[in-house]
Amino acid sequence: MSSPETPSFGHTFGASILLIAVGFFLFGISVAQAYSYAINFPEDPRWIKAIVAVVIVLESAFSVLVLQSVYHETIVSFGSILEVNVVPWGAPVANVIQGVIVLICQSFLIHRVWIMSDHKVRVVVVLTILLIARVGKYFFFLEPCQITSSAVAHYSGTWLDYAGSHASKVSVSLSNSIGAASDGAIAASLVYFLRKNRSNINKRTESVLQRIIMYTINTGVLTMLVCVALVLTFFLSKGTLAFTGVLTVLGRLYANSVFGTLNMRRIWRRKINTDITSNSNHLVPPSNEIEFTSPSNFNATSERGA
Secondary structure (H helix, E strand, O other): OOOOOOOOHHHHHHHHHHHHHHHHHHHHHHHHHHHHHHHHOOOOOOHHHHHHHHHHHHHHHHHHHHHHHHHHHHHHHOOOHHHOOEEEOHHHHHHHHHHHHHHHHHHHHHHHHHHHHHOOOHHHHHHHHHHHHHHHHHHHHOOEEEOOOOOOOOOEEEHHHHHHHHHHHHHHHHHHHHHHHHHHHHHHHHHHHHHHEEEEEEEHHHHHHHHHHHHHHHHHHHHHHHHHHHHHHHHHHHOOOOHHHHHHHHHHHHHHHHHHHHHHHHHHHHHHHHHHHHHHOOOOOOOOEEEEEEOOOOOOOOOOOO
């Protein structure tokens, strides 16, 4: 009777490492966006600057821990498929850091909903509950193999044990389904209140508003699709760790979404100023913001209230 075939390194980790490389590419974009933000928006409130700084620091820490995991799999455990399959200590810590990144980025977007909705408590409460249910997985659900005392405790077992366990299947499917619902609800809320305030904005900002709406839809749909892709790869890619690569990419998208929202203001301002100049026969002072003339006085471009 022949012994069961040992899975190859390429089959188990190939797709994961390729997707991790994509994640590092997105991290490079995050760094460039954070630098662009620091240069172009020195007048922003300190709390927004703090969010950018904290997220980029967490992204950097996450990258270091991912590298530690890859180093363990490709260098330290080279030649032993059994040893390389053991979950390195950096993986659960990186998982918790990613949870914090998601929490910060999505909380920022929920705060924008709070401002644009003129402080509608029910909407924000629903979005917050979805977010808490989603990020709870990063801290309290059963993660790779067995948690001994907390989400950053030592893990025992292997990646394939985790992928095959019933608890992990429940954790991944439930948390990412809630994550997709949360992303969709936040994007839908932003689009709804942007459209609702359309009649209260200056006519010259109409084209810019359309761009903001399209950007919001695109980023929301993208993160939703990656959440779905994570669940599909987890269940369909048997014997591989492709889902870990998708998870790495997902975290980068949230950071880039927030940084992109902040940096796009420069383009939107330029567009408004161009429209004013082209439609006027006299010099008009530059417009530095998109003003909503509703009672909330929400400034969608400068984010001073968001």
